[in-house]
Amino acid sequence: MDHKTLQSYIQPVIELAEEELALLMSCAIKRPLKKGEQLLKQGEVCSTFYLVESGYLRTYYDREGVAINMNFTFEGDFTSNLRSYRSRLPSELIIEAGEDTIAWIFNLRQLSQQYDTYPNVTRFVRRLAISQLLAAQEHSDLFKLYTPTERYRHIEKNNPHLLQRVSLSQLASYLGVTRETLSRIRAKNN
Amino acid sequence: MDHKTLQSYIQPVIELAEEELALLMSCAIKRPLKKGEQLLKQGEVCSTFYLVESGYLRTYYDREGVAINMNFTFEGDFTSNLRSYRSRLPSELIIEAGEDTIAWIFNLRQLSQQYDTYPNVTRFVRRLAISQLLAAQEHSDLFKLYTPTERYRHIEKNNPHLLQRVSLSQLASYLGVTRETLSRIRAKNN
DNA sequence: TTTCGATTGTGATTTTGATCACAGGTCGCT
DNA sequence: AGCGACCTGTGATCAAAATCACAATCGAAA
Numbered sequence: 001m002d003h004k005t006l007q008s009y010i011q012p013v014i015e016l017a018e019e020e021l022a023l024l025m026s027c028a029i030k031r032p033l034k035k036g037e038q039l040l041k042q043g044e045v046c047s048t049f050y051l052v053e054s055g056y057l058r059t060y061y062d063r064e065g066v067a068i069n070m071n072f073t074f075e076g077d078f079t080s081n082l083r084s085y086r087s088r089l090p091s092e093l094i095i096e097a098g099e100d101t102i103a104w105i106f107n108l109r110q111l112s113q114q115y116d117t118y119p120n121v122t123r124f125v126r127r128l129a130i131s132q133l134l135a136a137q138e139h140s141d142l143f144k145l146y147t148p149t150e151r152y153r154h155i156e157k158n159n160p161h162l163l164q165r166v167s168l169s170q171l172a173s174y175l176g177v178t179r180e181t182l183s184r185i186r187a188k189n190n
Numbered sequence: 191m192d193h194k195t196l197q198s199y200i201q202p203v204i205e206l207a208e209e210e211l212a213l214l215m216s217c218a219i220k221r222p223l224k225k226g227e228q229l230l231k232q233g234e235v236c237s238t239f240y241l242v243e244s245g246y247l248r249t250y251y252d253r254e255g256v257a258i259n260m261n262f263t264f265e266g267d268f269t270s271n272l273r274s275y276r277s278r279l280p281s282e283l284i285i286e287a288g289e290d291t292i293a294w295i296f297n298l299r300q301l302s303q304q305y306d307t308y309p310n311v312t313r314f315v316r317r318l319a320i321s322q323l324l325a326a327q328e329h330s331d332l333f334k335l336y337t338p339t340e341r342y343r344h345i346e347k348n349n350p351h352l353l354q355r356v357s358l359s360q361l362a363s364y365l366g367v368t369r370e371t372l373s374r375i376r377a378k379n380n
Numbered sequence: 381t382t383t384c385g386a387t388t389g390t391g392a393t394t395t396t397g398a399t400c401a402c403a404g405g406t407c408g409c410t
Numbered sequence: 411a412g413c414g415a416c417c418t419g420t421g422a423t424c425a426a427a428a429t430c431a432c433a434a435t436c437g438a439a440a
Contacts, residue, residue: 337426338426367428368427368429371427371428
């Protein structure tokens with residue numbers, strides 16, 4: 001990934017100088033993943049955030065062998081486990097490749113040592129965190145406010161790309177229903 | 191509220207100097223509320239955060255006249271609507287007094303003008319935001335992971351004070367069930 | 381203490397989604 | 411082309427919670 005590409009991903013979050021981009025890149029490692037390979041394992045303490053260059057990442061809980069999907073991260077988007085990073089407690093979440101994926105791993109602790117010198121990098125990381133949390137909250141509000149069918153329609157309207165990229169079975173737990181129910185919701189739709 | 195009391199509320203978030211506390215206080219207004227009075231109305235843009243001195247605040251959506259509770263904020267705790275603050279879009283959430291309450295209103299936009307001079311105040315606000323969002327997320331994860339009964343037990347274990355302070359009817363929508371169902375869950379418990 | 385209003389408990393019924401079971405379909409691999 | 415693994419669709423049944431209806435209880439104010 002060149003600086004220009006990185007910059008295009010960071011642009012929506014904050015404007016960074018060349019020097020700041022260079023710092024970010026110096027704390028990053030490119031990581032190609034086969035479908036199903038795990039970037040963050042259950043029980044690991046998270047000290048990084050991830051940028052997806054191609055493919056997508058799936059963030060999920062493993063409830064007695066059953067995956068419950070919490071998030072999907074696509075090209076140009078960032079993800080992490082902030083709870084684990086912040087508390088330094090082992091992650092309950094797993095982050096893995098939903099298909100063959102190229103991800104970039106940014107070392108947050110390493111980055112944070114430079115915070116005093118590069119305040120814009122601090123701002124960038126902070127905004128990233130807040131955006132992520134606000135987005136997660138927005139999604140989980142759906143569970144209190146809407147029925148399964150309404151949740152599906154909401155995704156259809158606001159995140160239609162999800163339906164293209166993720167299999168029905170994967171989407172089901174993200175919407176908090178079984179795959180059978182989601183199949184029936186979709187059938188009624190047409 | 192004197193500086194000492196304020197400091198004791200802020201302490202868990204960050205250590206602040208006397209000068210920084212003074213700045214915070216200068217951006218704050220004391221606001222006594224009768225039960226049911228609204229601090230943040232639906233449709234208002236949120237530009238403040240709130241500290242509860244006594245009583246409690248209830249944050250909820252109004253779904254066609256039915257309240258769906260998202261959060262309860264008790265003595266010594268802070269709350270806000272970060273989504274509205276950040277996006278400058280009208281708030282869908284309502285924040286109101288759950289009983290007679292004394293709240294402090296902190297003007298965030300006013301405060302943020304001093305961010306360059308008082309970096310610790312910036313850090314304080316940032317941490318407050320992240321804590322709030324992480325807590326909100328933790329609560330909403332319950333909806334994907336657990337059944338209504340398990341959610342109730344989780345609250346019983348991790349937030350027992352909620353059961354003392356909030357009526358069954360109020361708690362029901364917070365747990366995503368009807369009051370009848372919550373009453374039955376509780377009946378089985380004993 | 382009595383009364384009114386709000387809150388909670390509880391039964392009967394209905395609705396929704398989960399579970400179980402299995403039949404196609406699709407895709408990659410050999 | 412044929413096999414096998416995985417994914418999707420669909421019916422039948424079951425379980426859980428919503429809804430509806432009303433009784434019991436509690437609490438504040440007269």
